[in-house]
Amino acid sequence: MTFLIQQTLLYAVPLMIVALAGVFAERSGIINLALEGIMIFGAFVGVLFVNIMQGIALFHDAFAAKSWLTLQGLELLAMLAAGVLGAVFSLLLSFASVNLKADQTIGGTALNLMAPALVLFLIRIIANQNTLGMADGSDAASWFMIKKSTLGIDRKTDLGFLGETFINKVYLATYVCIVLFVVLSVLLYKTRFGLRLRSCGENPQAADSLGINVYKMRYAGTTISGALAGMGGFVYALTTANCASTGDVAGFGFLALAVMIFGNWKPLNIAGAALLFGLFKCIAASYASIDINGDGVCMLANAPISSHVYRMLPYVITLVVLAFTSKKSRAPKAEGIPYDKGQR
Amino acid sequence: MKDQGRTLLQKDGTKTVLASLLSIVIGLAVGSILVLVVGLFSDNLGMASAWEGIRLIFFGILSTGRDASGSLTWGFNPQSIGNMLFRATPLILTGLSVSVAFKTGLFNIGAPGQYLMGTMVTLAVALGIPASALPSPVIWLLAFLGGMLAGALWGCIPGIVKALLNINEVLACIMTNWIAANLVTWFFDANKMFQNTVENTKSSYVYKTAYGKTLVDGAWTYVEGSGVQTAKLGLDKVFPGSQVNAGILIAILIAVGIYILMTKTTLGYQLKACGSNRHAARYAGISDKRNIVLSMAIAGALSGAGASLYFLAGNTEFFWQTYQSLPAAGFNGIPVALLAANNPIGVIFTGCFMSMLNIVGLQLTKLTAYNEYITDVIISVIVYLSAFSLLIKMLLASRKKDKPSQSAPDGLKEDKPMEEASAEKGGERA
Numbered sequence: 001m002t003f004l005i006q007q008t009l010l011y012a013v014p015l016m017i018v019a020l021a022g023v024f025a026e027r028s029g030i031i032n033l034a035l036e037g038i039m040i041f042g043a044f045v046g047v048l049f050v051n052i053m054q055g056i057a058l059f060h061d062a063f064a065a066k067s068w069l070t071l072q073g074l075e076l077l078a079m080l081a082a083g084v085l086g087a088v089f090s091l092l093l094s095f096a097s098v099n100l101k102a103d104q105t106i107g108g109t110a111l112n113l114m115a116p117a118l119v120l121f122l123i124r125i126i127a128n129q130n131t132l133g134m135a136d137g138s139d140a141a142s143w144f145m146i147k148k149s150t151l152g153i154d155r156k157t158d159l160g161f162l163g164e165t166f167i168n169k170v171y172l173a174t175y176v177c178i179v180l181f182v183v184l185s186v187l188l189y190k191t192r193f194g195l196r197l198r199s200c201g202e203n204p205q206a207a208d209s210l211g212i213n214v215y216k217m218r219y220a221g222t223t224i225s226g227a228l229a230g231m232g233g234f235v236y237a238l239t240t241a242n243c244a245s246t247g248d249v250a251g252f253g254f255l256a257l258a259v260m261i262f263g264n265w266k267p268l269n270i271a272g273a274a275l276l277f278g279l280f281k282c283i284a285a286s287y288a289s290i291d292i293n294g295d296g297v298c299m300l301a302n303a304p305i306s307s308h309v310y311r312m313l314p315y316v317i318t319l320v321v322l323a324f325t326s327k328k329s330r331a332p333k334a335e336g337i338p339y340d341k342g343q344r
Numbered sequence: 345m346k347d348q349g350r351t352l353l354q355k356d357g358t359k360t361v362l363a364s365l366l367s368i369v370i371g372l373a374v375g376s377i378l379v380l381v382v383g384l385f386s387d388n389l390g391m392a393s394a395w396e397g398i399r400l401i402f403f404g405i406l407s408t409g410r411d412a413s414g415s416l417t418w419g420f421n422p423q424s425i426g427n428m429l430f431r432a433t434p435l436i437l438t439g440l441s442v443s444v445a446f447k448t449g450l451f452n453i454g455a456p457g458q459y460l461m462g463t464m465v466t467l468a469v470a471l472g473i474p475a476s477a478l479p480s481p482v483i484w485l486l487a488f489l490g491g492m493l494a495g496a497l498w499g500c501i502p503g504i505v506k507a508l509l510n511i512n513e514v515l516a517c518i519m520t521n522w523i524a525a526n527l528v529t530w531f532f533d534a535n536k537m538f539q540n541t542v543e544n545t546k547s548s549y550v551y552k553t554a555y556g557k558t559l560v561d562g563a564w565t566y567v568e569g570s571g572v573q574t575a576k577l578g579l580d581k582v583f584p585g586s587q588v589n590a591g592i593l594i595a596i597l598i599a600v601g602i603y604i605l606m607t608k609t610t611l612g613y614q615l616k617a618c619g620s621n622r623h624a625a626r627y628a629g630i631s632d633k634r635n636i637v638l639s640m641a642i643a644g645a646l647s648g649a650g651a652s653l654y655f656l657a658g659n660t661e662f663f664w665q666t667y668q669s670l671p672a673a674g675f676n677g678i679p680v681a682l683l684a685a686n687n688p689i690g691v692i693f694t695g696c697f698m699s700m701l702n703i704v705g706l707q708l709t710k711l712t713a714y715n716e717y718i719t720d721v722i723i724s725v726i727v728y729l730s731a732f733s734l735l736i737k738m739l740l741a742s743r744k745k746d747k748p749s750q751s752a753p754d755g756l757k758e759d760k761p762m763e764e765a766s767a768e769k770g771g772e773r774a
Contacts, residue, residue: 033514092728096728096731096732100731100732100735101732101735102731102732102735103731103732104731105451105514106451106682106727106730106731107728107731107732109451109453109678109727110724110725110727110728110731111724111728113675113678113679113720113723113724113727114721114724114725114728116720117717117718117720117721117723117724118717118721118724120715120717120720121378121714121715121717121718121720121721122382124715124717125382125386125389125713125714125715248668248669250668251518251521251522254515254518254519257515258515258519261512261515306530306534308526308527308529308530308533308667309530311526311667312522312523312526312527312530315519315520315522315523315526316519316523318515318519319505319516319519319520319523322505322509322511322515322516322519323505323509323511326505326509326510326511327509327510
């Protein structure tokens with residue numbers, strides 16, 4: 001059970017934060033189909049950052065001395081780097097869709113094509129192979145995972161169910177993302193800035209008439225979106241792919257879009273939806289080793305169901321869930337429509 | 345004479361072509377800059393190799409390798425050009441697939457999934473029917489039609505959920521893509537007989553269709569040469585050493601057929617009407633739901649046909665453990681269609697251009713320290729530019745009228761969204 005919850009969280013948290021990224025863009029009126037591409041780019045930037053920093057004496061020695069505070073600092077810095085460059089990358093989308101009033105779907109698709117191409121091109125030049133991992137083949141878990149030993153607790157102590165699940169063998173990034181999710185949701189729904197941003201996605205003409213700069217707000221929404229997606233991409237690579245970048249996040253960005261629609265563009269619903277999808281993604285990834293009731297028998301692996309079914313499940317569920325919720329869903333009214341001052 | 349030149353320049357079609365050419369040039373330039381920057385900042389690559397890389401990006405199709413002294417040689421390379429035509433075959437068809445959906449106002453990003461389903465059924469039919477049971481042209485035809493049908497059915501799914509439940513077709517397409525990828529892997533994993541065990545050089549490949557299912561000593565085995573292959577029609581004599589076959593001719597015929605369908609028939613008119621304005625079309629008595637499903641079915645059939653023609657060549661292999669990746673031929677249909685401004689005839693040329701980039705990428709990998717992903721960067725830049733091709737066209741137009749170029753963005757005010765404008769364009773050119 002502990003394993004199941006931890007694994008689900010590993011998948012659900014990036015989904016949640018990237019879905020929130022989608023909300024920020026769409027609430028400001030820009031369809032951010034490029035989430036997948038920005039995730040891929042952010043993952044690459046974060047991994048490259050970690051890879052380079054590993055060569056620096058400060059972090060190298062910190063690892064040798066097991067000074068875990070420094071290492072957690074490195075993790076946060078890498079998240080920051082991924083976020084900042086994700087935001088920069090997303091400027092391509094905002095520029096095309098705000099200034100040039102381009103088709104946002106095509107612009108987003110262009111970014112989705114560009115990110116893996118650019119990333120793979122650079123990875124091949126840097127690493128001479130198709131994967132960029134941590135330097136010297138070191139292990140993400142040994143660098144960044146918080147374990148009992150890192151906290152100075154004896155390995156044999158039993159921390160109880162909650163302790164074992166939420167303190168042992170976890171990543172700081174997961175909790176940072178949850179805090180960010182809460183803070184940004186409050187920003188979007190309880191502050192003046194959030195209200196203004198949302199008004200630009202509903203009725204930009206009215207917002208403009210009240211003195212809100214629609215272009216600026218849309219830039220802000222897409223940039224926050226890019227930062228979150230970039231960060232989410234790195235967190236995904238760090239926690240589920242052993243801090244490696246392969247120019248691929250297996251459709252995670254699109255799943256996040258589905259989570260956003262399923263969650264009806266509202267943070268609380270999105271958190272719930274992300275947990276549900278995270279569970280299915282977790283089943284798909286590790287059905288063979290999930291032991292639900294702790295009797296040492298892996299029920300799902302022994303069931304007479306092909307492994308392909310588990311892998312297909314997240315996508316099938318997405319389609320089915322979308323089919324059932326689409327009638328009730330309420331997208332921001334002005335999303336996808338370039339804002340034009342001259343229009344009525 | 346001068347007036348004639350001006351009217352030609354003012355024609356919408358000319359502007360579209362110019363805009364596409366400009367996108368291509370900018371895309372190639374961005375690729376070159378990337379090569380240059382990487383060449384300058386990388387230790388093991390220098391200016392000389394960057395210059396080689398840039399020349400290959402622009403003229404790679406004419407590269408004939410390196411001579412004894414190590415410098416690049418140029419000339420007519422029949423193998424490259426033949427392979428370019430061969431690889432253009434699926435790209436033209438997926439490009440048509442995307443453009444047909446576009447005219448109905450749908451963004452068919454599901455081409456990779458439809459392509460995969462087409463692949464699966466084509467290979468299953470071509471390899472599943474014993475070579476002795478039917479003459480090989482009949483098997484070929486059945487496999488081709490089967491691939492088209494599978495693609496059409498798979499394309500229907502996003503069409504139906506869009507028409508009936510109003511789910512964003514982009515999301516539905518992406519989900520069906522990944523479902524298809526898993527389904528295909530499952531199918532070939534379950535049907536072990538299709539897995540190529542004769543040529544043990546690589547694992548997880550399906551038999552080429554040149555292998556025919558034959559009864560040897562009471563057991564079904566695959567024998568090379570007794571299977572089905574697309575006819576070469578002498579093209580292999582023109583381009584020796586390449587994979588080219590009659591598939592490219594079939595693709596061109598289909599493109600012409602789609603052109604006629606979209607511009608000369610009632611069905612084409614209805615599809616375009618739905619794309620221009622769904623509500624107005626319904627008001628005029630056109631069933632918008634039926635047309636959305638139909639458009640996606642046609643789009644799916646075209647993608648499936650692309651897969652069929654590619655794999656029925658007899659000398660192409662299919663890697664079946666594809667559940668983690670989607671075929672690039674599907675995604676590259678998007679730039680093919682966008683560059684051609686969704687004109688079926690234009691798609692033939694842009695398809696060839698994209699496959700040329702493909703060959704260029706291979707030449708880069710073979711001859712320099714750069715790799716083929718640079719061409720994907722170029723393609724993505726082209727897609728990015730075609731997102732605001734309207735603006736580029738406006739810029740071109742305003743240059744012609746000697747207007748200051750900064751007024752161009754204001755001129756966009758009267759513009760309709762992309763799909764509408766391009767749908768109109770097709771109509772005008774007819």
